Amino acid sequence: MKETRLGDFEEVILLLVGILDQEAYAFKIAEEFESQTQRSVSIGAVHSTLNRLGEKGFLTSEMGESTAERGGRRKRIYSITASGQRVLQESRDFKVSLWNQFPAFASGNLKIEWLNL
Amino acid sequence: MKKRNHHTDTQPPRIAEKLLLWFLRDDLAEEVLGDLGEKFFQTCEKQSLKKARHNYWYQVMHYARPFAIKSFRSKRINTSMVRHNFAISFRQLLKSKVYSFINIGGLALGMAVAMLIGLWVNDELSYNKYHDNHDHIVQLLRHEPSATSTTMTTGMGTLIAEKFPDHFERVVMVRGRVEERTLAFNNLKFTQSGYFIQEEGPGLLGLKMKYGSHSGLADINSIILSASVANKLFGDIDPINKVIRMNAEWDLKVTGVYEDLPGNSEFNDASYFSTLDRYLKDRAGLNVWSNYNMYVFGQLNPQSNIDEVSELIEAAFMERLAGQNDGNTAFFLNPMSEWHLNSEFENGQRVTSKAQLFVWFYTVIGAFVLILACINFMNLSTARSEKRAQEVGIRKTLGSTRSELVAQFYMESLLYSLLAFALSLVLLSATLPWFNNASGKSMIQPWLDADFWMLSIGFMLVTAFLAGSYPAAYLSSFQPVKALKGTFSTGKRASLPRKVLVVFQFTISIALIIGTITVNNQIRFAKNRPVGYSPEGMIGLRPASPDFNKKLPVIKEQLKNTGVVASVGAANYAVSTTRGWSGGFEWAGMENTQNISFNTISISHDYGKTVGLEFVSGRDFSRDFATDKQAILINRSAMETMGLDNPVGQKLTRVSDWKDPEHYIIIGVVEDMIKGSPFESTSQSIMFLEQREMRWLYIRVNPAVSLSSAIPVIEAQFNQVYPAAPFDFQFTDAEYASKFEAEERIANLAGFFSLLAVIISCLGLFGLASYVAEQRTKEIGIRKVLGASISQLWHLLSRDFAMLTLIACLIAIPLAYSVMSGWLADYEDVRTPIYWWVFAYAGGGALVLTLVTVSFQAIRASITNPVNALRSE
Numbered sequence: 001m002k003e004t005r006l007g008d009f010e011e012v013i014l015l016l017v018g019i020l021d022q023e024a025y026a027f028k029i030a031e032e033f034e035s036q037t038q039r040s041v042s043i044g045a046v047h048s049t050l051n052r053l054g055e056k057g058f059l060t061s062e063m064g065e066s067t068a069e070r071g072g073r074r075k076r077i078y079s080i081t082a083s084g085q086r087v088l089q090e091s092r093d094f095k096v097s098l099w100n101q102f103p104a105f106a107s108g109n110l111k112i113e114w115l116n117l
Numbered sequence: 118m119k120k121r122n123h124h125t126d127t128q129p130p131r132i133a134e135k136l137l138l139w140f141l142r143d144d145l146a147e148e149v150l151g152d153l154g155e156k157f158f159q160t161c162e163k164q165s166l167k168k169a170r171h172n173y174w175y176q177v178m179h180y181a182r183p184f185a186i187k188s189f190r191s192k193r194i195n196t197s198m199v200r201h202n203f204a205i206s207f208r209q210l211l212k213s214k215v216y217s218f219i220n221i222g223g224l225a226l227g228m229a230v231a232m233l234i235g236l237w238v239n240d241e242l243s244y245n246k247y248h249d250n251h252d253h254i255v256q257l258l259r260h261e262p263s264a265t266s267t268t269m270t271t272g273m274g275t276l277i278a279e280k281f282p283d284h285f286e287r288v289v290m291v292r293g294r295v296e297e298r299t300l301a302f303n304n305l306k307f308t309q310s311g312y313f314i315q316e317e318g319p320g321l322l323g324l325k326m327k328y329g330s331h332s333g334l335a336d337i338n339s340i341i342l343s344a345s346v347a348n349k350l351f352g353d354i355d356p357i358n359k360v361i362r363m364n365a366e367w368d369l370k371v372t373g374v375y376e377d378l379p380g381n382s383e384f385n386d387a388s389y390f391s392t393l394d395r396y397l398k399d400r401a402g403l404n405v406w407s408n409y410n411m412y413v414f415g416q417l418n419p420q421s422n423i424d425e426v427s428e429l430i431e432a433a434f435m436e437r438l439a440g441q442n443d444g445n446t447a448f449f450l451n452p453m454s455e456w457h458l459n460s461e462f463e464n465g466q467r468v469t470s471k472a473q474l475f476v477w478f479y480t481v482i483g484a485f486v487l488i489l490a491c492i493n494f495m496n497l498s499t500a501r502s503e504k505r506a507q508e509v510g511i512r513k514t515l516g517s518t519r520s521e522l523v524a525q526f527y528m529e530s531l532l533y534s535l536l537a538f539a540l541s542l543v544l545l546s547a548t549l550p551w552f553n554n555a556s557g558k559s560m561i562q563p564w565l566d567a568d569f570w571m572l573s574i575g576f577m578l579v580t581a582f583l584a585g586s587y588p589a590a591y592l593s594s595f596q597p598v599k600a601l602k603g604t605f606s607t608g609k610r611a612s613l614p615r616k617v618l619v620v621f622q623f624t625i626s627i628a629l630i631i632g633t634i635t636v637n638n639q640i641r642f643a644k645n646r647p648v649g650y651s652p653e654g655m656i657g658l659r660p661a662s663p664d665f666n667k668k669l670p671v672i673k674e675q676l677k678n679t680g681v682v683a684s685v686g687a688a689n690y691a692v693s694t695t696r697g698w699s700g701g702f703e704w705a706g707m708e709n710t711q712n713i714s715f716n717t718i719s720i721s722h723d724y725g726k727t728v729g730l731e732f733v734s735g736r737d738f739s740r741d742f743a744t745d746k747q748a749i750l751i752n753r754s755a756m757e758t759m760g761l762d763n764p765v766g767q768k769l770t771r772v773s774d775w776k777d778p779e780h781y782i783i784i785g786v787v788e789d790m791i792k793g794s795p796f797e798s799t800s801q802s803i804m805f806l807e808q809r810e811m812r813w814l815y816i817r818v819n820p821a822v823s824l825s826s827a828i829p830v831i832e833a834q835f836n837q838v839y840p841a842a843p844f845d846f847q848f849t850d851a852e853y854a855s856k857f858e859a860e861e862r863i864a865n866l867a868g869f870f871s872l873l874a875v876i877i878s879c880l881g882l883f884g885l886a887s888y889v890a891e892q893r894t895k896e897i898g899i900r901k902v903l904g905a906s907i908s909q910l911w912h913l914l915s916r917d918f919a920m921l922t923l924i925a926c927l928i929a930i931p932l933a934y935s936v937m938s939g940w941l942a943d944y945e946d947v948r949t950p951i952y953w954w955v956f957a958y959a960g961g962g963a964l965v966l967t968l969v970t971v972s973f974q975a976i977r978a979s980i981t982n983p984v985n986a987l988r989s990e
Contacts (some may be wrong), residue, residue: 042179073151
């Protein structure tokens with residue numbers, strides 16, 4: 001039975017794949033993660049997660065073109081699948097519903113910007 | 118993006134890349150290498166090459182994740198082949214049990230010996246390392262024209278402590294001798310050895326305190342005990358503030374208990390430390406300049422230079438001693454690291470010590486034994502593997518690649534050396550207690566020592582690698598056709614290294630045998646010297662009681678009344694020491710004005726009868742002559758030194774600065790007694806009648822009564838007369854025998870090593886002989902068919918090996934002769950001749966051993982049915 005829930009780190013990686021779009025391959029994702037979160041991560045850890053997300057069916061991937069700085073090697077470009085988008089959506093909705101149930105925030109004056117994006 | 122210059126030094130680390138490719142799934146290789154490469158070049162650009170390389174390794178390590186690692190059950194490494202190789206190796210091992218046993222056993226023996234010696238050498242080299250401050254501890258020594266001495270005056274220690282506080286963290290004086298004292302608590306009393314040391318002593322030595330602290334010796338009446346003594350006296354409790362009685366004289370408060378000092382500490386004989394003030398009775402004794410009775414130790418400050426401080430001390434003493442010192446005395450500091458292995462001096466110069474020589478000697482022997490065992494192992498493995506040329510041929514024909522064959526041979530040699538290693542561990546644990554006993558050490562099994570395992574396993578792998586290399590490299594290179602046709606053969610040249618090896622092994626074995634016999638000869642020679650008294654049937658003890666002298670007549674009387682005692686005597690020094698020296702004697706006909714020192718002891722009436730002095734002329738002291746107070750006995754050496762032909766009745770005068778001359782008459786001459794080392798000539802000695810306080814009691818047991826039944830009777834009387842003193846007696850003959858300990862230790866170890874060398878040599882020879890016999894199976898078959906007799910064949914096969922042994926004899930005999938003469942040169946006075954029969958025995962023994970070893974194979978080869986030999990195609 002395949003696990004289909006989304007972990008915290010997985011969710012961030014999935015979002016980053018979406019952000020990076022055509023540039024979404026392991027090295028770039030790791031870079032982006034570090035610059036967005038100020039936390040360091042190894043490419044191996046990111047790759048492992050991408051692999052897992054692929055197994056869960058949230059991501060697909062295909063080999064892209066090669067560049068000189070990669071010594072002529074091709075890269076694997078990841079993109080989000082429909083089920084990947086759905087699981088991100090669900091995750092967001094779930095959190096919003098939690099936020100709304102929190103009285104202090106639900107009153108309105110503490111509404112956080114990104115919820116209205 | 119810029120075009121990057123793919124220079125070699127801006128490439129990712131090659132090894133890391135190789136490692137990655139080794140474990141990474143093949144289908145991931147391209148993208149991962151690409152990603153890591155990008156990361157590398159980016160880091161290189163933004164930070165530095167070093168950082169980039171570092172990071173690359175980090176990234177590679179982080180790819181060791183389950184998803185990325187390839188399945189190692191792929192085709193590239195074939196586990197069934199590995200299992201097959203192991204099975205084949207194991208079957209080979211079982212197929213020729215004798216050969217396997219020789220090979221594995223020989224290597225295991227060599228390894229075990231190397232381990233034992235390694236432990237021993239390590240123990241010697243780590244001497245005194247137990248003490249925390251061992252890097253900074255120094256001892257004050259002085260070179261005198263005659264010798265280098267460790268004893269100082271209290272004034273010297275005090276001067277250093279007061280004058281150089283900048284250079285010394287601490288200066289500590291210790292009574293310059295280990296002191297035996299009786300420690301009593303309630304009804305328990307034990308005689309223990311220990312030191313009287315100044316307050317800072319425990320801190321200087323870095324004693325590990327179980328109870329109490331390093332400041333325990335502040336009060337004059339305090340004592341700290343070793344854990345084992347504390348346990349004997351008080352059991353397993355905290356004994357702080359308990360009061361024990363020392364020598365029935367002083368009440369001392371226990372202020373600390375320290376962990377027993379290890380055998381390889383200079384202070385290992387210290388089972389207690391009490392205060393120097395207690396020993397000197399008061400502090401006034403700390404500034405005496407005439408009595409050399411102290412050891413002076415110091416702990417230098419880390420920034421002080423030992424040589425500079427030595428010079429400062431020397432200068433300070435010269436100033437203080439001006440007028441008294443004739444300029445021949447030089448003072449210097451000896452660092453703790455040199456105490457054990459590098460503190461022998463001759464004419465004021467450090468010379469290579471005996472202890473250091475032993476360390477080298479053992480290291481060399483250990484290395485030799487190990488090398489011999491290794492060479493044997495490789496040699497036998499190689500010789501054996503040549504028989505397997507056909508197997509290699511078949512394997513190749515069936516499609517084995519060369520690397521598979523190489524792997525097989527390495528696997529096999531690894532299996533063998535693993536077994537040998539395991540066996541050597543068993544041998545080590547079995548022989549260590551014995552070895553400790555023989556070498557006088559207390560080493561523990563090294564099972565928890567990481568270095569030991571690293572070294573042993575490393576060595577095992579190297580051996581396996583070397584032993585497997587020849588078959589692996591050579592046999593795997595055969596052309597299968599040749600190997601199968603059996604045209605493979607070893608030429609004459611191939612056997613030369615093996616012959617050299619046999620000669621080498623037997624040279625060492627023969628030399629060791631000669632050495633062992635000579636050492637034993639030397640011991641026997643010393644044992645055969647006339648002792649000059651009768652140690653058998655006598656006990657001696659030093660009653661630790663202040664009223665010993667007062668009650669001496671009482672104990673004598675009571676002991677004689679029991680009927681189990683033949684006679685009782687007393688002396689101020691033990692019969693087994695050469696303590697007590699004085700000079701200033703003059704006699705008629707004295708040739709020169711040179712002051713000759715004599716060993717002088719005071720003895721009681723009946724002492725002569727008790728210890729069994731043998732009179733050359735004259736008589737013993739007697740109660741019938743009141744004038745015997747002014748009489749003396751001399752020994753034969755003294756008679757010869759004085760140059761007197763007929764000494765009885767001659768006068769002797771003792772002159773001294775502080776007393777009127779004393780006149781004595783010689784009433785008897787006795788045979789020389791061996792009181793000191795039996796390997797040294799006896800010193801000239803003079804015996805006075807009860808001039809000094811008696812300290813030793815000697816009791817000769819009635820020869821009609823057995824010792825074991827007499828001892829309890831004597832003990833009962835002793836306890837009645839001296840209730841405070843323990844009945845710590847020693848059998849005088851056992852004490853005499855202990856004088857041979859050092860030499861007997863050498864003899865034991867030499868015997869052990871020669872035995873091993875002989876076993877290892879024979880194993881090697883046996884293996885080699887069986888190999889040769891097998892190589893020549895067909896030749897022997899044909900010879901037999903043509904009519905050769907068994908004895909002719911035996912002769913044929915044995916002759917070569919006998920020749921090798923003879924060559925070994927020719928090398929070993931002069932070698933052993935020169936080494937043994939060197940060893941015996943140290944024994945100037947008592948020295949066994951080197952007998953020719955020793956060489957004959959050793960050489961003949963080796964020859965017989967060779968023939969027996971070889972004959973076993975030779976005869977087996979000669980009596981086989983030639984049909985079998987010739988049919989074995």
